[in-house]
Amino acid sequence: MPTQITTEVDARGSFCPGPLMELIKQVRAAAVDDVIAVLSSDPGSTADIPAWIAKAGHELVDIEREEGYARLIVRKTH
Amino acid sequence: MDRPRIVILGAGVGGTLTANLLAKALPAGAADVTLVDATGLHTYQPGWLYVALDRANAGWLARDVRSLLRDEIDLVIDRAVEIDHAGNRVMLERGGELGYDHLVIATGSHLDEAAVPGFREGANHFYSTAAAERLREALRRFDGGDLVIGVAGLPYKCPVAPLEFAFMVEEQLRKRGLRDRTNIRYLSPINRAFTIETVSTMVEPMLAERGIEVSTFANVETVDPVERRIDTLEGESFHYDLAVLIPQHVGAEVVRKTGLADVQGWLKVDRHTLRVQGTENVYAIGDATDLPISKAGSTAHFEAPVVVEQIVAAITRRAPDEVRSRYGGRVMCFLEVGGGKATMLRFDYDNPPRPPKPSRFWHLAKWGFNRAYWFTLPQGRL
Numbered sequence: 001m002p003t004q005i006t007t008e009v010d011a012r013g014s015f016c017p018g019p020l021m022e023l024i025k026q027v028r029a030a031a032v033d034d035v036i037a038v039l040s041s042d043p044g045s046t047a048d049i050p051a052w053i054a055k056a057g058h059e060l061v062d063i064e065r066e067e068g069y070a071r072l073i074v075r076k077t078h
Numbered sequence: 079m080d081r082p083r084i085v086i087l088g089a090g091v092g093g094t095l096t097a098n099l100l101a102k103a104l105p106a107g108a109a110d111v112t113l114v115d116a117t118g119l120h121t122y123q124p125g126w127l128y129v130a131l132d133r134a135n136a137g138w139l140a141r142d143v144r145s146l147l148r149d150e151i152d153l154v155i156d157r158a159v160e161i162d163h164a165g166n167r168v169m170l171e172r173g174g175e176l177g178y179d180h181l182v183i184a185t186g187s188h189l190d191e192a193a194v195p196g197f198r199e200g201a202n203h204f205y206s207t208a209a210a211e212r213l214r215e216a217l218r219r220f221d222g223g224d225l226v227i228g229v230a231g232l233p234y235k236c237p238v239a240p241l242e243f244a245f246m247v248e249e250q251l252r253k254r255g256l257r258d259r260t261n262i263r264y265l266s267p268i269n270r271a272f273t274i275e276t277v278s279t280m281v282e283p284m285l286a287e288r289g290i291e292v293s294t295f296a297n298v299e300t301v302d303p304v305e306r307r308i309d310t311l312e313g314e315s316f317h318y319d320l321a322v323l324i325p326q327h328v329g330a331e332v333v334r335k336t337g338l339a340d341v342q343g344w345l346k347v348d349r350h351t352l353r354v355q356g357t358e359n360v361y362a363i364g365d366a367t368d369l370p371i372s373k374a375g376s377t378a379h380f381e382a383p384v385v386v387e388q389i390v391a392a393i394t395r396r397a398p399d400e401v402r403s404r405y406g407g408r409v410m411c412f413l414e415v416g417g418g419k420a421t422m423l424r425f426d427y428d429n430p431p432r433p434p435k436p437s438r439f440w441h442l443a444k445w446g447f448n449r450a451y452w453f454t455l456p457q458g459r460l
Contacts, residue, residue, distance in 0.1 A: 010349075013407050013427030014370035017237050018273035022370045024297055025232035028311070029341050048269055055295045056312045 003061055003073060006034040012041040012069050019045045020052055023074065027058065030076045035061060041069040049074075082109040082393050085168055085178040087158050087332070089115035089143040090123075092364035092378030093184035094456040099386040101148040102458060109393050111151045112176060114168065118143050118155040121207065122451055123375065127239060127414075130204035130213040131246050139207060146456040158185075158332045163357050180359050180389045183345060185330035187235055187365035187373055193326035194230045200303030201230070201323040204243065216320060217247070222259025223319030225251075226308060229267045230298035231326025233344075235365055235373035238413045238423070240264070240324055241272060241281065245416035247322075248288050262289065263316060265296035265308070277413070277423065277433055284415055284436075298323055327373070329366060344368035349427070350404045352385055361385040371427075372409045379455060380408040412444040420444050 007026055011019035019040035026036045038049070046063055049072050053060045061073040084100060086093045097113045104111075119140045128134035144153055157171040167177045189205055191198045204210040227244050244264045251257045264271065264285065270278040271285055271292050285292055297311040301321065308316045308323075328334070329343025338354050339345050345362040346355040349369055354360040363385055364378030371377060384405040391398035407427030413436075414420045420440040423431040434440070454460045 009370065011370040013349075015274050015425050015430045016372045016409065016423070017233055017370070018268070019370070020268045021232055021237075021273055024267055024311075025342075028232060028297070044275060051269055052295055 003035055003075075005037045005073070006030065008037040008039070010039045012039050014040075015042075018042065020048050023049060023072070024052065027056070027074070027076050032076055032078060035073060035075050037071055037073045039069055039071050045072065046070050081107070082179040083177060084109055084111050084180045084182070084389060085176050086111070086113045086182040086184060087115075087161075087168065088184035088186055088330075088364075088366070089113055089118070089120050089153075090184060090186050090364060090378065091375040091455065092186075092366075092382055093182070094120055094143060094146055095379060095382040095458055096182050096184060096363065096386060097151045098146075098148050098456065099382055099458045100389065101150050103386055103390045104393065106150075109179075112154060113143070113147065113151055114154045114156060114158050114170070114176065115143055116155070116157040116171075118153070120146055120456065122448070124236070124448065126204045126207065126210040127242060127246070128448075129207065129210040130217070130243070131250055132214050132217065133246075136207050136211060141452060146452070148457075161332060161336050161360075163336060163338065163354075163360055166359070178359075180392070181361070182385055182389075183333060183354070183360065183362040183366050184364050184378065185333055185366050187233075187327040188330055190231070190326045190328045193328075194298060194300060194323075196301030196303050197230055197323065197325060200301035200306070201321045201325075203323055203325050204239075205235070205325055213322065217250070220256070220260075220320050222256050223261075224317050225260055225262045225320045225322070226265060226316055226318040227263070227322045228265030228296060228298045228308065228324070230301075230323040232267065232297070233373055234324045234327050236411070237273060237372055237374075238411055240322075242414040243322060244285070244290055245288070246414060248290055249416040257289075261291070263291045263293060265298065265310070265316065266292055266294050267297045269294045274423070274425075274431055276431065277421075280421070280433060280436070281413075281415065288416070327365075333362075333366060340368050349407070351388065352381055352405055353388075361388070369407075371407055372411065374409060374411055375455075376410045377408075379460070380410075381405055412440060412447070414441065414444065 334343035
């Protein structure tokens with residue numbers, strides 16, 4: 001069964017504040033167990049976002065690579 | 079037939095400029111333009127940084143909105159308390175209501191200091207005139223110790239501001255002979271000093287050179303005003319003697335109740351037309367939107383003409399100009415780096431910024447802009 005997404009944020013074309021800041025904003029506002037998808041056209045996001053998730057102790061559910069952007073799916077765990 | 083009614087909520091950069099551009103673009107008598115603002119004052123918010131750092135006084139930061147508006151605009155000084163988008167009307171605090179054919183919401187961002195436990199008691203900031211003046215006093219009293227600069231909520235307006243503050247406060251403390259007795263730490267929410275990689279690459283050596291320590295992945299979660307300790311979302315703690323933290327920002331209360339905004343109160347808009355999702359005749363600009371771009375005066379400045387073109391086209395019964403009715407994500411801002419130097423960032427949805435090397439020129443350009451602001455931008459002369 002595909003993961004149920006609680007919130008999806010389209011951060012494509014966001015240079016400032018950027019996709020990672022958009023994700024942190026969503027995680028702060030979300031409830032535990034919510035699943036957030038962030039779309040990013042910044043190639044750095046596929047490294048930056050997993051690094052933050054690891055440090056903050058959340059779960060990286062998946063990275064879906066589409067043409068010209070990636071869709072990163074994150075579960076808030078605490 | 080009655081004249082079309084355009085109501086604009088909020089007299090910041092976005093609302094004031096939209097009102098003036100509409101009044102200018104519409105044929106005389108073609109529509110009624112009404113601007114609603116709770117205070118009747120227009121504040122030049124980039125000035126707060128300079129007030130906090132004792133480089134300017136607060137006197138030049140606010141002006142009567144009326145003095146910035148074209149004569150044909152009606153100014154209503156009252157608070158909008160409810161937006162009935164199905165009934166096309168706005169209810170006001172003093173009991174009146176305004177019907178509209180087109181609504182532009184430019185109600186900005188607001189501070190929620192209570193969102194972070196201990197913030198109000200333990201932290202300073204420069205995101206209001208009163209707070210900037212309090213921080214100026216706290217800095218005057220400061221005689222060394224741990225100075226921590228960080229971000230206690232996302233999103234926040236003017237993403238470069240805490241970095242500018244770090245550079246400029248370092249300079250101030252050096253001049254006051256306090257630098258040797260002060261540790262300056264910059265808590266960055268992400269894994270580098272600034273969100274834009276090219277800018278980060280430029281400023282990181284400058285921070286290192288000035289002895290400003292950067293802690294990455296550090297999003298402030300709580301402040302303990304007794305222990306003088308900041309705890310982060312990522313599980314770290316930092317001691318402070320003076321904490322300068324960006325407070326949580328939220329959308330205006332009136333829009334949070336509309337059902338058109340996200341949980342933080344940012345209106346969901348189309349990223350190109352700026353039309354509020356779920357409506358036909360409501361637009362939002364500036365900080366009030368949920369767009370993943372900088373909350374900054376320049377964003378509102380570049381968005382206003384896009385909304386104006388669509389409304390004018392509707393009223394004059396012509397097709398909107400394809401280019402001018404589409405927002406491309408354009409933002410521009412200055413970044414002070416201390417020592418009388420600055421750089422400039424300009425970007426849009428498709429093009430990242432390529433900031434020039436910091437120089438005296440961009441610092442003077444920022445000061446020139448600060449001074450020219452009152453006579454140019456709100457009136458649509460830039």
